Amino acid sequence: MRIDLLLNKLCLTKTRTIAKHACDKNLVWINQKLAKASHEAKAGDVVRLDLYGFSHEIQILTIPLGNVAKKDASQHYSMLSKTSIE
Numbered sequence: 001m002r003i004d005l006l007l008n009k010l011c012l013t014k015t016r017t018i019a020k021h022a023c024d025k026n027l028v029w030i031n032q033k034l035a036k037a038s039h040e041a042k043a044g045d046v047v048r049l050d051l052y053g054f055s056h057e058i059q060i061l062t063i064p065l066g067n068v069a070k071k072d073a074s075q076h077y078s079m080l081s082k083t084s085i086e
Helices: 003-009 015-023 070-076
Strands: 027-032 044-050 054-060 077-084
Touching: 003 015, 003 044, 003 077, 015 027, 015 044, 070 077
Parallel strands: none
Antiparallel strands: 027 044, 044 054, 054 077
């Protein structure tokens, strides 16, 4: 699944457009490499996202097959760290 779509499905960004712009502005890394919006994310990937004043580092556990309810989104990833961006 595309990383911009995945970030939106897992409720890590408010919209897919925000996720795409974050990728375009070099704010998203997958396995310590800059990610374009079209990059295919897989289970086991470590994603770093610098948005909303924080640097989030997550590991993707599973790729959802369809839409995900907000309350169930956290079952698909594990939060490794969350630090404030100064």
